[in-house]
Amino acid sequence: MMDDATTPTTIDNESLNNSSLEALQNEDMRQIMDMVDKMRRNGLGGVLQLPQLVVCGDQSSGKSSVLEAITEIPFPRKENLCTRFATEIILRREKTTSISTRIIPDKGRPSNEQAKLQDFKKSISGFEELPALIEEATKLMGLEGSTSSTPRAFSRDVLSIEISGPGRSQLTLVDLPGLIHSENKSQSKEDVELIRSLVGEYIENKRTIILAVVSAKNDYANQIILKSARDVDEKGNRTLGIITKPDFLEPASENELSWIELAQNKDIFFELGWHMLKNRSPKEIDTSFQTRNASESMFFSKGRYRDIKKEDLGIDSLRVKLSALLYSHLKKELPSLQQELELKYSETVLNLERLGESRQERKQQKRYLTQASIQFTRIAEAAVDGHYEHKFFGHSNVSEAIHHVSNLKRLRAIVQHLNMQFSRQMGKFGAKYKIAAPDSAETGLLEDEVLDVKLDDAYSSAEDQQTHMKRSHAIKWVQNVLQRSRGRELPGNFNPLLISELFWEQSEHWEGMARDHIHRVALACERFVKALVNDLVSPDVAGRLLKLKVDDVLAARLRAAEDELDKIITDKGRHPITYNHYYTTTIQKLRNKKSMAKAKKLADQHTTDYYCDVGEARFDSVSGPTRVSALDPEAFMKNFEQEFIEQDMDKFSAEDALDCEMAYYKDELKYFVGVITKQVIERYLVHNLGEDTLSPLLIGEMTDDEIHFIAAEPGAVSNERRFLEDRKKTLEMGQKAFRGALEFMK
Structure with missing residues (x-):
C-alpha cells in the first residue's frame, strides 16, 4: 500500500485512542463532519457527491505517507509495492474502539462478483492485523498474488477502512493509486488509462478537496497530478498542493530554491496554496510518529526553509490548515448538498409512487388496480x-x-x-x-x-x-x-x-x-x-x-x-x-x-x-x-x-x-x-x-386471470422497487442527519 519499502509497524492502544487530529475540528465542524459521515455510512456516497479529502499524486510521490502522517495510522509496506486500489479511510468518534473493513465493488463488475466482494466484511482489534487483512482483500479483488487465472495490476474496487474510538475525530480521506507516466512490463497501457480514469472520477467531484502530492525528487513540471488537478479545478479553489521529500534536495541549490518558491505559491498558483512535509527517511521508518514529527521540525528550522511561512510547513500546521479548509469548504457546500439530497428524494418518491405497492399476490394486484381506477x-x-x-x-x-x-x-x-x-x-x-x-x-x-x-x-x-x-x-x-x-x-x-x-x-x-x-x-x-x-x-x-x-x-x-x-x-x-x-x-x-x-x-x-x-x-x-x-x-x-x-x-x-x-x-x-x-x-x-x-366496477368484473395478467409484478419491477425503497430509506437517514446538524448549528 505504501511507496516506501519497510515492514509493518505495530502500535499500542494509545495510538488507537490518538487525539492528534483534534486540531482538525471545533465542535461546530464535528457536527458537520458527523453528518457527512452518517450519510456516507448509510450509503449516500453512491447517491450524492459527498465532501471528502482525496490524496493523489504520481506514483512514488509519497502520497500514502502523507495520508499516514495526517491520520497517524500505520499502513503496511512491501518492497516495490504501490497502491493498487483506492483506500477509503473513515475516522469516526464512538464510545468503543473498533476497526472494520469492507470492499465497495466496482459497478462494472458482473453481479456475482459484486456480491462476492460485498460479502467481505472484517473486523480487527489492532493495526498489527491490518497487513493480513489488506492482503486478503487484494487477492479477493483478483490482483497480483491472487489465485485468479488472469490477475490484474490495479482495481477500480475500493477498500473501506473504518476506525472508531472515543478519541477519534470525524474525517474521511481517500488514498488513490499513483498516476503512471508510461506503460512498462508490469504496468500495461490499460493500467495507465485505468488509473487516470479512476483519479479523474474522484477529483472531478466538485465537493472533493484535492491534496495534490508532488515529490521533490522529480521535476514538478513533469508530474501528471498538477495538470490533472488544474484541468478539473482551473482556479485552484479546492486544490492544496503538498510537497514531499524535500530532504532529497541539495541544500542552497537552484533546484531547492525553485521548490521553495513553489511552496510559497509563486510558480503554480493554487488558491488554497501549498504545503511542505518531510516524510520519514528509510532509516527512520521504524520510528514512532512523535519521532517523525520532531525530525520534520528540526529539518524545517534550517536553511532556506525558514523563509517559508510556518503555517505552510510540517504536519502539525497542515492539520490546522485542513481544519480551517474543511470547515469553510463544508459550510459552502451544505446548501447545494441539501438541495441535491431533497431533489434525489423527490425523484425517488415519485418513482416509487408510479410503481405502487408490491403486487406479488392476487389480493395485492386487485387492490392496486382498484386504487388506480378510483384515482x-x-x-x-x-x-x-x-x-x-x-x-x-x-x-x-x-x-x-x-x-x-x-x-x-x-x-x-x-x-x-x-x-x-x-x-x-x-x-x-x-x-x-x-x-x-x-x-x-x-x-x-x-x-x-x-x-x-x-x-x-x-x-x-x-x-x-x-x-x-x-x-x-x-x-x-x-x-x-x-x-x-x-x-x-x-x-x-x-x-x-x-x-x-x-x-x-x-x-x-x-x-x-x-x-x-x-x-x-x-x-x-x-x-x-x-x-x-x-x-x-x-x-x-x-x-x-x-x-x-x-x-x-x-x-x-x-x-x-x-x-x-x-x-x-x-x-x-x-x-x-x-x-x-x-x-x-x-x-x-x-x-x-x-x-x-x-x-x-x-x-x-x-x-x-x-x-x-x-x-x-x-x-x-x-x-x-x-x-x-x-x-x-x-x-x-x-x-x-x-x-x-x-x-x-x-x-x-x-x-x-x-x-x-x-x-x-x-x-x-x-x-x-x-x-x-x-x-x-x-x-x-x-x-x-x-x-x-x-x-x-370494471376492475371488479375482471377475472382473477385477467387481474394477474395485467397487474402481476415482473422480477425487474420488484428489484426496482427494492432498490428505490432502499434508496428512499438511505435518503431519509441523510435528511435526518442533515436536520440534526443544522439544528445544532442554529
Whole structure:
C-alpha cells in the first residue's frame, strides 16, 4: 500500500485512542463532519457527491505517507509495492474502539462478483492485523498474488477502512493509486488509462478537496497530478498542493530554491496554496510518529526553509490548515448538498409512487388496480369538468397551441377549442357553394354570422373543398335542378322537393367534416386517457391495461359516436322540417336585402346632381353654390315595375327557391352543429369518460386471470422497487442527519 519499502509497524492502544487530529475540528465542524459521515455510512456516497479529502499524486510521490502522517495510522509496506486500489479511510468518534473493513465493488463488475466482494466484511482489534487483512482483500479483488487465472495490476474496487474510538475525530480521506507516466512490463497501457480514469472520477467531484502530492525528487513540471488537478479545478479553489521529500534536495541549490518558491505559491498558483512535509527517511521508518514529527521540525528550522511561512510547513500546521479548509469548504457546500439530497428524494418518491405497492399476490394486484381506477375516475371527471387543480394537470403550456400534445391533459379546454373550431369551420366552409349576396361578389352567404377567426390547419383545409359562386350562377344552378325536379305545380311555383335536393347538395360536405371532427376529439380523449393511465400505474401495467381493457372501451365509444352521426346524417337526408320562426325571418331578410339592392340600383340610375342657385335656400356663402343630388320620382316609378317584376317564370321560381334553401340551410346548420357537439361529442366521447373507461366496477368484473395478467409484478419491477425503497430509506437517514446538524448549528 505504501511507496516506501519497510515492514509493518505495530502500535499500542494509545495510538488507537490518538487525539492528534483534534486540531482538525471545533465542535461546530464535528457536527458537520458527523453528518457527512452518517450519510456516507448509510450509503449516500453512491447517491450524492459527498465532501471528502482525496490524496493523489504520481506514483512514488509519497502520497500514502502523507495520508499516514495526517491520520497517524500505520499502513503496511512491501518492497516495490504501490497502491493498487483506492483506500477509503473513515475516522469516526464512538464510545468503543473498533476497526472494520469492507470492499465497495466496482459497478462494472458482473453481479456475482459484486456480491462476492460485498460479502467481505472484517473486523480487527489492532493495526498489527491490518497487513493480513489488506492482503486478503487484494487477492479477493483478483490482483497480483491472487489465485485468479488472469490477475490484474490495479482495481477500480475500493477498500473501506473504518476506525472508531472515543478519541477519534470525524474525517474521511481517500488514498488513490499513483498516476503512471508510461506503460512498462508490469504496468500495461490499460493500467495507465485505468488509473487516470479512476483519479479523474474522484477529483472531478466538485465537493472533493484535492491534496495534490508532488515529490521533490522529480521535476514538478513533469508530474501528471498538477495538470490533472488544474484541468478539473482551473482556479485552484479546492486544490492544496503538498510537497514531499524535500530532504532529497541539495541544500542552497537552484533546484531547492525553485521548490521553495513553489511552496510559497509563486510558480503554480493554487488558491488554497501549498504545503511542505518531510516524510520519514528509510532509516527512520521504524520510528514512532512523535519521532517523525520532531525530525520534520528540526529539518524545517534550517536553511532556506525558514523563509517559508510556518503555517505552510510540517504536519502539525497542515492539520490546522485542513481544519480551517474543511470547515469553510463544508459550510459552502451544505446548501447545494441539501438541495441535491431533497431533489434525489423527490425523484425517488415519485418513482416509487408510479410503481405502487408490491403486487406479488392476487389480493395485492386487485387492490392496486382498484386504487388506480378510483384515482383515474376522479381525475378524469375533473378533466371533463375543467377543474385542473390536481398535480396531474401541471401548468399549461402557453407557448404551444391549446390542442398541442404538451396541453393534452387539460381535456375540457381541448374539447371546447375543437368544438369552436368545428363550428367556425361549418359556418365558413360547410356549404358546398359559397354564394355571394345580391349584386356583391365579396359578401358571403354566412359572413354576417361567422367571426373572422383563424382556424387550425386541420379545420381550414375544408376551404379547398368549397366553390365560390355568384348569385347569378347560383340562380342558374337552381334553375337546372328545378327543371329536373318539376312536377304538376303551376308555372312560377316550385316542387317542394326542390328545397330538399338543393339542401342535400349544398350540405354534402357536412358528414365528412363532422366525422373528421369526431375523430379529432376521440384522439384527444385517447391521448388524455393514456397519459393518465401511464401517470397512475407502472409502465408494464399501463401497457397491458390499455391493450386488454382501455383500448376496447375507447374504440367502442368512438363506434357509438359514429353510429349516432350516421343516424343524424340519415335524418338530414329526409324531407326538410323546421318549426323555427328563424326560417321565415331569414327568408324575409334575404328578400328584403335583394329588393333593397334593386331599389338602390334603380335609384342610382335616376338620380342627378346639380348646384343650388344664389336665390335658393341651400347656398354656401363661403364656397359658393352647393352640389346636391335629387331623385327623379317619375322616372323611378316608371321603371320600378320593370325592375321588380320578373317575366321569366323559371328564374322567378329559382330565385324564390334559392332564398328558401338559403334560409333553411342557415337554420339547419345551427341545429347540426348543436347535435354534433352535444348529441355525439358530449354524449358518447366526453361524458362519463372516467367511469366508462376505467372504473372500479370494471376492475371488479375482471377475472382473477385477467387481474394477474395485467397487474402481476415482473422480477425487474420488484428489484426496482427494492432498490428505490432502499434508496428512499438511505435518503431519509441523510435528511435526518442533515436536520440534526443544522439544528445544532442554529
